[in-house]
Amino acid sequence: AQSVTQLDSHVSVSEGTPVLLRCNYSSSYSPSLFWYVQHPNKGLQLLLKYTSAATLVKGINGFEAEFKKSETSFHLTKPSAHMSDAAEYFCVGSGGSNYKLTFGKGTLLTVNP
Amino acid sequence: DVKVTQSSRYLVKRTGEKVFLECVQDMDHENMFWYRQDPGLGLRLIYFSYDVKMKEKGDIPEGYSVSREKKERFSLILESASTNQTSMYLCATLPQFGQGNTGELFFGEGSRLTVL
Numbered sequence: 001a002q003s004v005t006q007l008d009s010h011v012s013v014s015e016g017t018p019v020l021l022r023c024n025y026s027s028s029y030s031p032s033l034f035w036y037v038q039h040p041n042k043g044l045q046l047l048l049k050y051t052s053a054a055t056l057v058k059g060i061n062g063f064e065a066e067f068k069k070s071e072t073s074f075h076l077t078k079p080s081a082h083m084s085d086a087a088e089y090f091c092v093g094s095g096g097s098n099y100k101l102t103f104g105k106g107t108l109l110t111v112n113p
Numbered sequence: 114d115v116k117v118t119q120s121s122r123y124l125v126k127r128t129g130e131k132v133f134l135e136c137v138q139d140m141d142h143e144n145m146f147w148y149r150q151d152p153g154l155g156l157r158l159i160y161f162s163y164d165v166k167m168k169e170k171g172d173i174p175e176g177y178s179v180s181r182e183k184k185e186r187f188s189l190i191l192e193s194a195s196t197n198q199t200s201m202y203l204c205a206t207l208p209q210f211g212q213g214n215t216g217e218l219f220f221g222e223g224s225r226l227t228v229l
Contacts, residue, residue, distance in 0.1 A: 009153065032216045043117070043203060043220030044156075051216065090155065094216050101218070105155040 002027045004093040006104035014112050019063075019078040021107045023091030026072060033074045034092040035065055038106075044090060050074060061085070086111045116140070119204050119221035126228050132191040134224050136204030144207040145187035146171075146218070147179060149200045156203065162187055194228045201225050 007022040032051045036044040048059025055067045065076045091104040117138045126132050144163050148156040158171030160179040168179050180188045191198055205218040
């Protein structure tokens with residue numbers, strides 16, 4: 001069985017400061033892992049994905065995530081937050097067949113001026 | 114670019130009404146999904162379809178049915194809407210394995226349904 005846990009339901013940062021959104025996973029096999037972003041009243045958009053090619057994954061808009069097998073983590077980071085980063089972020093795991101995706105419950109990122 | 118269109122962005126229905134939510138995609142993807150999104154619960158899979166006329170239940174199919182008569186269209190049906198079905202509904206697509214499938218889902222913008 002697979003599970004994805006986002007450790008924070010809400011993260012608040014100031015513009016220009018680093019962003020850290022935490023995600024842990026559990027899987028009986030090597031997973032594919034994704035981060036999606038959802039802006040208000042919009043669908044989800046892929047930020048980045050890990051599929052075992054490289055443990056440090058770079059995505060769009062300056063985001064990156066590192067797959068750490070020893071910690072079963074896939075945390076999302078960005079060096080400097082921008083107001084436009086305010087959104088909800090979902091960590092998603094896929095193992096076995098791709099249609100069996102497991103979504104985390106989401107982390108709402110607030111960026112303060 | 115893949116386009117996934119959910120034609121009804123906002124709907125208000127009454128308890129007991131039959132509700133149709135439509136999703137149309139233009140990229141010839143075999144797999145289509147309906148998710149329900151609620152605050153604090155993330156996305157939960159209602160149904161998915163891997164081919165025309167083929168469907169499988171997801172994690173929360175109760176109270177819903179689906180129809181896929183054509184490859185590009187996947188409909189979610191609430192036979193008798195109830196207040197606990199008030200939610201955001203998201204449609205997504207995924208190519209077939211070996212045909213550009215990187216595991217990335219392509220989402221529509223969502224249909225926000227309120228049942229009174």
